[in-house]
Amino acid sequence: MSIEYFVEGKVIVQTKGDNISFSKGDIVYNSEKSIIQRGAETGVSYGEPRKIHPNDKPISTIDVTLNLFFDGTFNNRANTKIGIAGERKGGSYDNDYSNIARAYDSIDATEDNQVSWYIEGIGTVDEKSDNDTLGILPLKGGAMGVGERGIKAKVTKGCLRGVAALRKKVGSKRIDILKVNVFGFSRGAAAARHFIHIANTPVVPIAIADNKYIIIPPERYERSQQEKDEKIDSNQYIELEDITHPLLLKHGYFGACLIKNSLNINQVRFNFVGLYDTVASYGFNHRGNWFVENDSKQLNLDAVKNAKFVFQICAADEFRENFSLTNIKSAGINSLEITLPGVHSDIGGGYVDEQEEKVLIYKDSSISNCEVYKNILVEEGWYQPEQLSIETIAYRSRDEVSYRYKLWGTRKLSNHYDKIPLSYMFHYSKYFAVVYDNLLLQDHEIRDDYINSIYGKLTEYVSACNSLRNNSISNNISDSDYLKSTSRLNYLNFNIEEKDLKKLRNKYLHWSAYLDGIGAMKPRVSGVKKEEERKRTILDG
Structure with missing residues (x-):
């Protein structure tokens, strides 16, 4: 709201004490002659402005920021904590903290009018096994991203738990603007994007009685034992009487959660929207065909166009068949x-420091092909010759012996590289009122001298991307031309x-595409x- 005064004479303001003006924007004085400022004691002085407290408004409303952090498949900060304590149980218990968990744990919990909530990764539940199918396989959530541990279920949890945390923080205060920031890695990035879709899509209420309706969640989520004990979200269907409420009409299930909590x-x-390498890998067919839409369309991942700014960090060296990247093309110049x-988790985090990585890279009936591939990987810097071995397997039949050959790679790798993408995410999110604890941020500073040098060089590339966007905005460049220009920039x-790239690959970057027996991690090519030929599918989103 603005107030303008038009006067033909003078405006005189007299006060016995101080006359103080606060503004969240600029204070502008315009005069056809001069602007005269006098002070009886020290004259005019300039210094750092005093911060305006977010509650200091002429009306009784506040602005609040809600930050939602959606973790990736088999990333779970509670389970990682248990694993680090020595109770390794495989899966999510064996991973290190992801960059989503690290960022959430760095939030300033004391900041006024900021609320944050963490949603554990797809395929996981706190303190439970990742095996959600017959207790022996992680098929539904982990393998396909569906069911009560899937992408849609985690969106339901984000709506319910995030809004409950918001209610707990602000109580009955009137909120003028609720600013929502979402973060996600991998399928968690898909969940963050699907959340924006759900929160911008009207729902169809189902009448259950006179003036009583229920709002169906995107998918019920599986609760942890603690959530069951505390009777949290035992009913994830929301019952409402007023289905004409503006929040419901504009914001669907998320709006229903806000109404339910009397906000x-x-x-x-x-x-x-802060994303690490969006990989939906939803269901069975990810790229789509004549009767099934691709992951991006099924989950409406182009909903990011509804956000003010979208930032995504992608993995240049990921090329697994089931790890198609969804870009942020729909956001245009707002992205x-x-x-x-690096590969997927080099960007989003989760690798354990100095853990041995042993992968079956390639197999063939020709040993010469294995030798050629071995030489390529050494030349590109991924492996030293002694880190690659060719296994010979003999198959005997009644009349002859045939041979198969397997190319194995074995290395120990540092996980310090993932601090680089985390640093960029901290940097950009701060522009959108995400407040971190500076003391906690120190835990994520880059202390590896070599990685620091790489960080400096990559920052030149990131700065060029940023400058290109700023110039495109200044010159009213179209979305399509902006996207074409950015695609031509390469780190x-x-x-x-x-020599730097080879050292980075050999000491820090992982090899994610391997032949694991069931094909889940197999290369796309x-x-x-x-x-230059090892590339993955990219879906528009």
Whole structure:
């Protein structure tokens, strides 16, 4: 709201004490002559402005920020904590903390009018086994991203638990603007994007009695034992009487959660979306065909266009069959997408430091093909010759012996590289009122000298991407032209020397595509391929 005064004479303000003006924007004085300022004691002085307290408003409303953190498949901060304590149980218990968990744990919990909630990764439940099918396999949630541990179920949990935390923090205070920021990694990034879809899509209430309706959740989520004991979200269907409420009409199930918690909100804005390598891998067919839409369309991942700004960090070296990337094309010039060296979890985190990685890279009936691939990987810097071995397996039949050959790679790798993408996420999210605890941020500073040098070189690339976007905005460049221009920028063109890239690959970057027996981690392209041919599918979103 603005107030303008028009006067033909003078305006004189007299006060016995101080005359103080606060503004969250600029204070502008315009005069056709001069602006005269006098002070009886020290004259005019300039200094750091005093911060305006968020509750200091001329009306009795506040602005609140809600941050939701959706973790990736088999990433669960509670289970990681148990695993670090020595109770390794496989799966999510064996992973390190992801960048989603690290960012959530770095939030300033004392900041006024900021509320944050963490949603554990797809396929996991706190303190439970990841095996959700017959107690022996992680099929529904982990393998397909569906069911009570799937993408949609985690969105339901984000709506319910996030809004409950919001109610606990603000109570009955009237909220002028609720600013929502969402973060996600992997399928958690898909969940963050699907959340924006759900929160911007009207629902169809189901009448159950006179003036009583229920709102169906995207998918029921499986509760932890603690949530069951505390009777949290035992009923995830929301019962309402007024189905004409503006929050319900505009914000669907998320709006229903706000109404259920008696929150009085004037406006909801979707502010910042921070994504690490969106991989939905939803159901069986991810790229789609004539009768099944691709993952991005099934989950409406283009809903990010409803946010003020979208930032995605992509993995340049990921090429697994089931790890198609969904870009942020729909957000156009309101987005910034950067591609950094590494595979999926080099970007989103979760690898354990100095853990041995042993992978079956390739197998063939020709030992010469294995030798060629071995030489390629050494030349590209992924492995030293002694880190690669070729296994010979003899198959005997009645009349002859045939041979198969397997190319194995074995290394110990540092996980310090994932601090680089985390640092960029901290940087951009701060522009959108995400407040972190500076003391906690120190835990995530880059202390590896070599990684620090790589960080400096990659930052030249990121800065170029950022400048391109700023210039495109200033010059009213179209979304399509902006996206074409950004696609031509590559980190390899910004002072990354070959020797640096080889050291980075060999000491820090993982090899994620391997032959695991069931094909879940298999490469998208088969055969002996060089780097420029090892690429994954990219879906528009």
